[in-house]
Amino acid sequence: MTDPCAWEDLRMSRRLKIFDTTLRDGEQTPGVNLNIQEKLEIAGQLVRMGVDVIEAGFAIASPGDFEAVKAVSENIKGAAIASLCRAVEKDIDRAWEAVCKAERPRIHTFIATSDIHLKYKLKMSEQEVLERAAAMVAYSKKYCEDVEFSAEDASRTRPDFLYKIIEEVIKAGATVVNIPDTVGYSTPAEFGALIRGIRNNVSNIDKVDISVHCHNDLGLAVANTLAAMENGAVQLECTVNGLGERAGNASMEEIIMGVNTRKDFYNITHKIDTTQIYRTSKLVSSLTGVAVQPNKAIVGVNAFAHESGIHQHGVLAEKTTYEIMTPESIGLAQNRMVLGKLSGRHAFEERLKEMGYCSLSTEEIQKAFEKFKSLADKKKVVLDRDIEALIEEKASKIPEVFELDSFQINSGNKVVSTAMVSLIKEGNKVSEAATGDGPVDAAFNAIERCAGISLELEDYGLKAVTEGKDALGEVTVRVSREGQIFVGKGVSTDVIEASVKAYINAINRAVSELGEEELKRPASGVSEVL
Ligand SMILES: CC(=O)SCCNC(=O)CCNC(=O)[C@H](O)C(C)(C)COP(=O)(O)OP(=O)(O)OC[C@H]1O[C@@H](n2cnc3c(N)ncnc32)[C@H](O)[C@@H]1OP(=O)(O)O
Ligand SMILES: CC(C)C(=O)C(=O)O
Ligand SMILES: [Mg+2]
Structure with missing residues (x-):
C-alpha cells in the first residue's frame, strides 16, 4: 500500500526529475549503435524536451562512446550529463574525463547487490561489495560533486543488505541513489513497498534523491516506475520509445503522459514539454533504426487513430468519448480516422466532406458508402485516393445498360x-x-x-x-x-x-x-x- 506520508512529501515539496538513458541503456538495445553526431542530435532534442539528466553513454566501453559522451558534455547545455561506470577506478577516471566539461557533470557508478550476481558474476561477498561501493563513490566524489550510485539488481537483493549499502554510499557522498529493477522482475505493489522500505529503513535517505530504473521484461516497467514514484522516488530513469536492454526500459512518453493525464490522481509536476514527445520519438526511431510498434502507447501510429464506426461516431461528436489525451499534447497535429471495413457512415461522410465532396445527394452518399464497404472488405485500409476513385467512377456514370x-x-x-x-x-x-x-x-x-x-x-x-x-x-x-x-x-x-x-x-x-x-x-x- 502507498505510504501517505511519502506521497504527500513528494506532492508538496518536489517535482519529478527525468533521467533519460536512451543514449546508454537505450543503446544497449541489440542492433543499435549511435555515432557521435547521432548522440548529439538526440541529446539536443532531449534538452528541448526538458529532461533533467542525460546519460550519454558508458565512457570506458569504447573510444567511440568516450568521444560521444565527451561531445555531448561539451556541446549540450541545459541538462546534467552523466556517464555510467563500474565500481572500478579506471572506469570512474574515464567517465570523469568524458563528462568533466559538462555544465553539470554527473558520475554514475554501479555495482550489483543481489545474491545471484554476487555469487556467479562478481564472485564477491556482501562485505566486499559494500566496501567497494562506498570506496568508489568516495573516489568519484574526488572528481565530481554529483555522484549517482546504482545497486544493480536491487529488486532481487536482500532488503537488509540493500538498506545497508545505500546508507554507506550516502555517507561516502552519493547525491542520488538509484534502485534498478534490472531484470524487470518486480511487480508494482512490491516495487512500491521496496521504495517505502528504503525510506523507512535508511537513516540518511533524506540527504539524497531516490531514483528508480525499471526494465520491461514482464511489461511492468512503467507501472513499477509509477508505483515507486507514489512511494517517494523523485528521479525516474527511462528511455524514449522504451528502448533498452532486452525488452527495454520504462518508456519516457508513457511515464510523462501517465502523470499528466492522471494529474487528478498523481498531482505532481515535471518540466517535460510534452509537445516534443512525438518529434523525439520519431527522431530516436529513425536514428536507432528501431521501429515503434503501431499499437505502442502514446507514440504508436495507432495511438490516436480510430477505425471502428462506433468509436468514430463518438469521437466526431465529442473527442473525449474515446480520447483520454489530445494528439496536440504530444505534438501530433490531429487524430486519425482510419476507414476500413469496421467504419461507419458518420466517419465516411465526414471524410467525404473533408475531401471537398460537399454536394453529393443522400442517395449518392449511400451508394458510395455501399461501394466503400465492399471495397473495405477486400482492402485493409481505404485511403483518400480510393475514395476519390470510387466517387469519380460514380460521377462519370452513364446509364448502365x-x-x-x-x-x-x-x-x-x-x-x-x-x-x-x-x-x-x-x-x-x-x-x-x-x-x-x-x-x-x-x-x-x-x-x-x-x-x-x-x-x-x-x-x-x-x-x-x-x-x-x-x-x-x-x-x-x-x-x-x-x-x-x-x-x-x-x-x-x-x-x-x-x-x-x-x-x-x-x-x-x-x-x-x-x-x-x-x-x-x-x-x-x-x-x-x-
Ligand atoms: C545492468 C546494466 O545495464 S550494466 C551496463 C551494461 N553495459 C555494458 O556492459 C556496456 C559496456 N560494457 C563494456 O564495454 C565492457 O563490458 C567493459 C568495458 C565495461 C568491461 O569489459 P571487459 O573488461 O572486457 O569485461 P567483461 O565485460 O567481459 O566482464 C565484466 C567484468 O566486470 C566486472 N563487473 C561487472 N560489473 C561490475 C561493476 N559494476 N563493478 C565492478 N566490476 C564489475 C565483472 O565481474 C567482470 O569482471 P572480470 O573481468 O574480472 O571477470
Ligand atoms: C546500471 C543500471 C542502472 C542498469 O542499467 C540496470 O540495473 O538495469
Ligand atoms: Mg538498465
Whole structure:
C-alpha cells in the first residue's frame, strides 16, 4: 500500500526529475549503435524536451562512446550529463574525463547487490561489495560533486543488505541513489513497498534523491516506475520509445503522459514539454533504426487513430468519448480516422466532406458508402485516393445498360486464356465464353459476345491509384466504332476486374451515344467461340 506520508512529501515539496538513458541503456538495445553526431542530435532534442539528466553513454566501453559522451558534455547545455561506470577506478577516471566539461557533470557508478550476481558474476561477498561501493563513490566524489550510485539488481537483493549499502554510499557522498529493477522482475505493489522500505529503513535517505530504473521484461516497467514514484522516488530513469536492454526500459512518453493525464490522481509536476514527445520519438526511431510498434502507447501510429464506426461516431461528436489525451499534447497535429471495413457512415461522410465532396445527394452518399464497404472488405485500409476513385467512377456514370454479374478467367503461361463472363441486361443474365491473347483480351471478347457488340480497342492503360500490395488499380480503355472514341474506366483491387468494369463502362457509353442497334456485332467476330 502507498505510504501517505511519502506521497504527500513528494506532492508538496518536489517535482519529478527525468533521467533519460536512451543514449546508454537505450543503446544497449541489440542492433543499435549511435555515432557521435547521432548522440548529439538526440541529446539536443532531449534538452528541448526538458529532461533533467542525460546519460550519454558508458565512457570506458569504447573510444567511440568516450568521444560521444565527451561531445555531448561539451556541446549540450541545459541538462546534467552523466556517464555510467563500474565500481572500478579506471572506469570512474574515464567517465570523469568524458563528462568533466559538462555544465553539470554527473558520475554514475554501479555495482550489483543481489545474491545471484554476487555469487556467479562478481564472485564477491556482501562485505566486499559494500566496501567497494562506498570506496568508489568516495573516489568519484574526488572528481565530481554529483555522484549517482546504482545497486544493480536491487529488486532481487536482500532488503537488509540493500538498506545497508545505500546508507554507506550516502555517507561516502552519493547525491542520488538509484534502485534498478534490472531484470524487470518486480511487480508494482512490491516495487512500491521496496521504495517505502528504503525510506523507512535508511537513516540518511533524506540527504539524497531516490531514483528508480525499471526494465520491461514482464511489461511492468512503467507501472513499477509509477508505483515507486507514489512511494517517494523523485528521479525516474527511462528511455524514449522504451528502448533498452532486452525488452527495454520504462518508456519516457508513457511515464510523462501517465502523470499528466492522471494529474487528478498523481498531482505532481515535471518540466517535460510534452509537445516534443512525438518529434523525439520519431527522431530516436529513425536514428536507432528501431521501429515503434503501431499499437505502442502514446507514440504508436495507432495511438490516436480510430477505425471502428462506433468509436468514430463518438469521437466526431465529442473527442473525449474515446480520447483520454489530445494528439496536440504530444505534438501530433490531429487524430486519425482510419476507414476500413469496421467504419461507419458518420466517419465516411465526414471524410467525404473533408475531401471537398460537399454536394453529393443522400442517395449518392449511400451508394458510395455501399461501394466503400465492399471495397473495405477486400482492402485493409481505404485511403483518400480510393475514395476519390470510387466517387469519380460514380460521377462519370452513364446509364448502365449492361451490368457485370460475374466473370471467371483461366489463364497461364502454357494455356490459351479463356474467360467466362455474365452480364445483366434489363434483369436478364447473359453468359458467354471466349478465348483471347491473355486474360484481359479473353474477358473483353467474352463481354462483346454477351453484349452482341463489336468495338475496336484503341488503347488500354492501368495505373495504381493507391499504395501497397492491396492498392486499387484503375483501368482506362479507349474503344472506337466508326471513328468515334469512347472511354471507359474501372477501379478494383483486382486488375482483371478493373479491366472488365472499364470495358463494360466503355460499351455503356457507346450504347448511350450511338444506340444499341448501331453497335450490333458483325457476323465475323474476333474471338473464337467456345
Ligand atoms: C545492468 C546494466 O545495464 S550494466 C551496463 C551494461 N553495459 C555494458 O556492459 C556496456 C559496456 N560494457 C563494456 O564495454 C565492457 O563490458 C567493459 C568495458 C565495461 C568491461 O569489459 P571487459 O573488461 O572486457 O569485461 P567483461 O565485460 O567481459 O566482464 C565484466 C567484468 O566486470 C566486472 N563487473 C561487472 N560489473 C561490475 C561493476 N559494476 N563493478 C565492478 N566490476 C564489475 C565483472 O565481474 C567482470 O569482471 P572480470 O573481468 O574480472 O571477470
Ligand atoms: C546500471 C543500471 C542502472 C542498469 O542499467 C540496470 O540495473 O538495469
Ligand atoms: Mg538498465
